[in-house]
Amino acid sequence: MAIGGAVASTAALTPLVRARMMPQDMDRDVFAGVVRELRAIVGDEWVFADEASTISYRKSGIPDLRGEHVPSGAVAPANVEQVQAILALANRYRLPLWPISTGKNMGYGMATPASSGQMILDLKRMNRILDFDAELGTILVEPGVTYQQIHDYIEDNDLPYWVDVPTVGPIVSMMGNTLERGVGYTPYGDHFFMQCGMEVVLADGTILKTGMGSIENGNTWQAFKWGYGPYLDGIFTQSNFGIVTKLGMWLMPKPPAYKPFMVRSPNVEDVAAITDTIRPFRMNNLIPNGVLIMGALYQMSMFNRRADLWDGEGVIPLDVIQRHARANDIGMWNTFYALYGTDEIIAAIEPILTAAFEATGADVLTEAEMGGNPYFEHNKTLMRGGMTLEEKGLVRWWGRSGGAVAFAPVAPAKGGETIGQTQLATEIMNKWGFDYAPAYAVGGRELHHIIFLMFDKGDDEHSAKAEQCMEEMITRFGERGWAAYRSSVSTMDLVADQYGAANREVNARIKQALDPNHIIAPGKQGIA
Ligand code: ADP
Structure with a gap:
């Protein structure tokens, strides 16, 4: 079974693609050991390292003639502790991980990684609405929560709010779209503008809550965006500096x-x-x-x-x-x-x-x-x-x-x-x-x-x-x-070059500081 969608045709992978599936410089036996350890963390049924799953996760919609975006497999954790354990393993073996929330990033590569051999960190099992403040109109969600889920939650609970959706809203996540700085079409259409507070797991397992999220006994996490000191949320959007596990958003009051x-x-x-x-x-x-x-x-x-x-x-x-x-x-x-x-x-x-x-x-x-x-x-x-x-x-x-x-x-x-x-x-x-x-x-x-x-x-x-x-x-x-x-995963470097050397250099320095083994989504937005 694959959770990236129905298992695709059983057509065999070409030898070129099969070779590119391995994480760079990792030998097959080591990879087999990694897969075993991943199974021990998340359970056998939540690791996908067979060809049929690869084919399924690889339905990107973008051209990929040279097999440059072929994952080595996928692993689906159930909670933050499992994300931390997977990161520890990835650091030990230099296993690159490509996080996705629902992997439906249409036109930009869907679930596929920026380079072959990365293991998809599929977060769709983490799909709880953690909080909904009916007075403030704020919501706190996990990565796998879809817009449909939020829409249904609002209807079922008769809440006086609308959720702003991108196109193909039912199947995509609030997390993925907001982190990519996607847009919608109500007055709350600029999604990142309406985002307030996030929880991020860094490559070394550190848990960071941005904005007001770490205030002891605090209750302002989803109410005030800016917190104190440098504003950090932006560096985790369109980024490979961390894995976002919780996201706060503002919802639009339903107009009469x-x-x-x-x-x-x-x-x-x-x-x-x-x-x-x-x-x-x-x-x-x-x-x-x-x-x-x-x-x-x-x-x-x-x-x-x-x-x-x-x-x-x-x-x-x-x-x-x-x-x-x-x-x-x-x-x-x-x-x-x-x-x-x-x-x-x-x-x-x-x-x-x-x-x-x-x-x-x-x-x-x-x-x-x-x-x-x-x-x-x-x-x-x-x-x-x-x-x-x-x-x-x-x-x-x-x-x-x-x-x-x-x-x-x-x-x-x-x-x-x-x-x-x-x-x-x-x-x-x-x-x-x-x-x-x-x-x-x-x-x-x-x-x-x-x-x-x-x-x-x-x-x-x-x-x-x-x-x-x-x-x-x-x-x-x-x-x-x-x-x-x-940009789509196939043109991330080309676009990053247009934003100039200083941007690339600063991003590279932050990456080196936060993820020295470069295990989170190498190549994302041109950041190695
Ligand atoms: P969608 O909601 O459209 O299905 P995806 O899950 O495909 O969105 O995510 C789009 C991109 O955003 C991913 O390819 C990845 O680069 C980034 N991303 C998604 N979820 C996370 C996350 N939880 N942490 C860090 N980056 C993420």
Whole structure:
């Protein structure tokens, strides 16, 4: 049995991949001994070191033609003491461990490690909601707690809160998404901003509680983020400095009224005016939530396979996308924002926003016109912290074995930036034969450009092109000053280089101090 999902096909691993499964410099007998010791710590059934489990954990969705992201196995501890015991063993044998919470990091490598031979430290058995303060709206969770679990807990206990979810919320963890600094779409959409207090197990087994967590008899851990002295939580996000075993978060009070809107823009170039219209309203908070400007093809790829829309040569032509968009009642860009509060508050703000967006030539639509349309319903659900799985459809775009790798460069929230990024991404992706399926997530003053490169993972040539296309995008966006805020395990070094030598050097020094044997997630974010 494997806990990384159903055991995949029994197709044998190629000799190359089999060789790469071993931790670097570890001989097979030593590895067998390590596996025995791990079994003694967590129980036989919670160590996975056979080929079928490896195949299962290796379903990354990203291109990996050279077998560079093949784990040596997986171990699933039940509690912090077992995590500490595994770390002690890992230090003794120099066994690299790749921690995951639920391992569903879609577009970024799922459960796979930055380099082959690492053993996955699968934390999904640690899946308790440890605390929920109904007065403060705060929660303390273990790594394996999914958004669905939190959603159900709130419903079952009739609590007056919403949880902010990323896409594919039901299956992913609050821990993994927050540590990766992912976003959602309610007013609490910047997850790391809403995080408050964590417990971290360091490589030597030390347990650190950040912020107010270590105050004797204290009860402010989830109420005050900053604690005393240097603020440490940030260094454990997108990081390999420790294993986070508890995470505190703030939840949004459920508003009495909620109204979602869709701004339908007919032309590709409209994205500039839309961005310039959103920015002041995000800055003054008249639009309080994480806004998504969705490209038509991104939206359609959730609900369709490519062959349903186009069976001609080359990338899908613009006029074909436009035709399908119209047939589905959506534009080339569809912007989703929402208002929250009372009916009176919403009624006061709505006309200000509607007039501003209509001035860009767009239609501003509500439930009255769009209710029941699946594209509208998807974002309506997200903006109230509801559960959706539709985005999983992206990996089925090419029909067969799905591949999807994400590129997410950030830019100031200014119209000119979106036009520049859209033009550059379209040029590069079309050159390599890939469809440009974008979205822009607009925060306060910046935006994340989310580009899913969808490819056929069953076709090696296609996978190779996907790899080269991604590399060219990262490099050429980098030359324009646009760097990614996050990256797939296959491009962590490339992106880390763009952040400069001093950043890499400081990270390396912290790593050396906290994890001198480099056993936690070597290579994560380019930190060895
Ligand atoms: P998701 O919630 O999307 O399934 P994952 O479990 O795949 O998230 O985690 C995403 C990434 O975050 C992992 O690859 C790992 O690098 C990091 N990570 C996840 N959980 C932890 C943790 N508990 N401690 C340290 N790093 C973690």
